[in-house]
Amino acid sequence: MEIVQISKGMExxxxxxxxxxxxxEENLELFFPSVExxxxxxxxxxxSYLRKDAEGNVIEKIIPSKSxxxxxxxxxxxxxxxxxRTSFVYLKFNKEVFLSEGASxxxxxxxxxxxxxxxxxxxxxxxxxxxxxxxxxxxFGLYGAPDTGKLCKYYKVPIVKNELDSHPYHSCVMRVNxxxxxxxxxxxxxxxxxxxxxxxxxxxxxxxLDSLKVTLKKRVAVEYVETAELRLxxxxxxxxxxxxxxxxxxxxxxxx
Amino acid sequence: MFEEVFEQLNSFEIxxxxxxxxxxxxxxxxxxxxxxxxxxxxxxxxxxxxPVLPEHTAKNFGKLIYFGIIIVxxxxxxxxxxxxxxxxxxxxxxLGIVIGFATQSVVSxxxxxxxxxxxKPAKQGDSVELPDSNISGSFVDVGTFSTRVRKFDGTxxxxxxxxxxTSNIRVxxxxxxxxxxxxxxxxxxxxxxxxxxxxxxTISSRMPYVLHEPEPEFRVxxxxxSSINILILVWHPKQDWGKVAPSLLTIAxxxxxxxxxxxxxxxxxxxxxxxx
Numbered sequence: 001m002e003i004v005q006i007s008k009g010m011e012x013x014x015x016x017x018x019x020x021x022x023x024x025e026e027n028l029e030l031f032f033p034s035v036e037x038x039x040x041x042x043x044x045x046x047x048s049y050l051r052k053d054a055e056g057n058v059i060e061k062i063i064p065s066k067s068x069x070x071x072x073x074x075x076x077x078x079x080x081x082x083x084x085r086t087s088f089v090y091l092k093f094n095k096e097v098f099l100s101e102g103a104s105x106x107x108x109x110x111x112x113x114x115x116x117x118x119x120x121x122x123x124x125x126x127x128x129x130x131x132x133x134x135x136x137x138x139x140f141g142l143y144g145a146p147d148t149g150k151l152c153k154y155y156k157v158p159i160v161k162n163e164l165d166s167h168p169y170h171s172c173v174m175r176v177n178x179x180x181x182x183x184x185x186x187x188x189x190x191x192x193x194x195x196x197x198x199x200x201x202x203x204x205x206x207x208x209l210d211s212l213k214v215t216l217k218k219r220v221a222v223e224y225v226e227t228a229e230l231r232l233x234x235x236x237x238x239x240x241x242x243x244x245x246x247x248x249x250x251x252x253x254x255x256x
Numbered sequence: 257m258f259e260e261v262f263e264q265l266n267s268f269e270i271x272x273x274x275x276x277x278x279x280x281x282x283x284x285x286x287x288x289x290x291x292x293x294x295x296x297x298x299x300x301x302x303x304x305x306x307p308v309l310p311e312h313t314a315k316n317f318g319k320l321i322y323f324g325i326i327i328v329x330x331x332x333x334x335x336x337x338x339x340x341x342x343x344x345x346x347x348x349x350x351l352g353i354v355i356g357f358a359t360q361s362v363v364s365x366x367x368x369x370x371x372x373x374x375x376k377p378a379k380q381g382d383s384v385e386l387p388d389s390n391i392s393g394s395f396v397d398v399g400t401f402s403t404r405v406r407k408f409d410g411t412x413x414x415x416x417x418x419x420x421x422t423s424n425i426r427v428x429x430x431x432x433x434x435x436x437x438x439x440x441x442x443x444x445x446x447x448x449x450x451x452x453x454x455x456x457x458t459i460s461s462r463m464p465y466v467l468h469e470p471e472p473e474f475r476v477x478x479x480x481x482s483s484i485n486i487l488i489l490v491w492h493p494k495q496d497w498g499k500v501a502p503s504l505l506t507i508a509x510x511x512x513x514x515x516x517x518x519x520x521x522x523x524x525x526x527x528x529x530x531x532x
Contacts, residue, residue, distance in 0.1 A: 082464035085493045090469065136461055140493055141469030142433050151432040151493055154468045 016169065017073060019202040020237070021120065025068040032115065032169050033133040053131050061129065063119065072125060074239040075172060075200045075207045076116035078153055081132040084243065087196040090141045090152035095159055097188040099180040099216070106178070109157045110171040111209050112137065113200065116242045125240045133169040143192045144254070152192055164206055172200060172207035177230065180216045182223060188214075194251060196243060197229040201236035208232060216255070223255045283333040290329020298322045312380035315397055316373060361418070365401040368417035372398045383428035391415070429494045433467060436490055436497065438504045441483025443518035448476060448484060451517050455488060458511035465499045467491040482522045
């Protein structure tokens with residue numbers, strides 16, 4: 001464990017656990033912003049697992065194992081708090097981006113994350129527990145009309161300047177590539193996409209998400225937006241997935 | 257005597273068609289095999305394929321397989337025994353009318369059931385409300401003659417298909433989101449804008465199932481006898497009514513209390529008149 005500054009401008013510093021692998025023989029304590037995890041050997045038969053979250057809830061589990069156990073603490077997609085209801089994410093940008101006719105641009109945005117704890121076996125990783133360090137900003141939103149729209153996880157996100165500008169344990173950084181193939185300029189204020197197509201990559205306490213490509217198109221008289229995931233080329237460690245991955249090559253939605 | 261009986265049994269006539277005992281036994285065996293195959297096929301389908309299909313689709317497919325095999329068995333039975341239905345149809349014409357009148361509601365429920373299966377006004381597990389009958393609950397299934405709705409108190413309500421088909425049906429979980437409304441009153445001396453701001457902040461921070469887009473709405477609905485009534489409208493995921501509706505008023509009341517905003521009780525000022 002090292003001293004990690006939560007973010008630039010924040011005075012508070014605390015020893016927080018880093019993402020990665022942990023081998024537990026007897027005891028392990030992991031601290032995250034407003035969440036703590038304690039694992040201790042109960043007896044010869046196994047370990048006890050205890051998590052206290054930001055809202056004071058205590059989760060206890062028993063992990064049967066006669067030998068030591070290996071855990072991976074990794075960022076996961078922000079879909080589970082308060083309950084898993086959708087695989088879509090609605091990112092509302094803090095600034096409007098104006099794309100003129102035929103223009104393209106790319107920028108980085110913060111995208112929230114949750115944290116998963118996985119039990120590592122030789123061949124696979126079991127999803128054991130998850131939590132969020134930022135429950136107050138994990139909310140739902142609707143894109144479209146109430147009867148036909150998409151329920152999404154909704155986040156107001158800032159546009160940031162570089163890949164390391166994530167908020168440890170709260171958010172990752174994602175590159176969004178925009179292309180406007182319409183015959184008119186268009187103001188972009190949000191991105192809606194199925195995040196289960198995207199993978200997370202971590203290094204210590206920094207996290208990146210696969211990029212998103214957003215293309216504004218027109219088919220005959222209908223203007224629509226097409227989103228697709230772009231796999232990130234990085235040497236950072238790829239996070240295991242908590243929920244089922246999907247492989248949607250692209251998705252079309254109406255322009256609002 | 258036994259030979260005569262045996263000869264009579266060996267060849268007899270029903271509605272113009274000649275049958276033999278042997279052909280009837282074969283027919284019976286065919287129907288028995290048909291029923292057995294139908295039951296086994298439905299069981300296998302329910303075990304291996306139904307769990308991966310939506311519940312209502314699985315049930316309908318199960319019925320289709322079961323009755324499909326029985327109908328095919330019946331056709332094989334009639335072909336093997338050489339039954340000619342034309343005689344039966346003529347003979348049954350008048351009888352049909354009589355039975356038709358007698359079983360009007362039965363047939364009506366049966367036909368309505370078929371239409372319900374085609375129209376599918378709700379899916380299995382959907383929350384439905386029949387305002388005319390004051391019934392609300394979870395849609396279970398459409399049977400041959402009746403539709404079942406599990407009321408929210410856990411009891412099963414059996415509704416004749418015809419009644420269900422002709423009723424106004426409000427499906428509460430067809431859209432991805434639902435809206436819930438609640439009304440709170442604040443005293444006339446209070447600042448409306450300030451009270452709304454308090455409610456907005458509290459709902460945003462303490463109710464994770466309330467949607468942030470569309471945002472909660474606050475409308476001054478009425479300048480009431482004792483209070484200014486504010487209508488709160490919040491959206492939530494369709495399955496989370498229970499996590500929003502029962503607690504919305506409690507949270508709103510606590511928020512107003514914490515902010516020192518008065519929720520007045522109904523009061524009336526009585527002026528006592530005096531003689532000049």
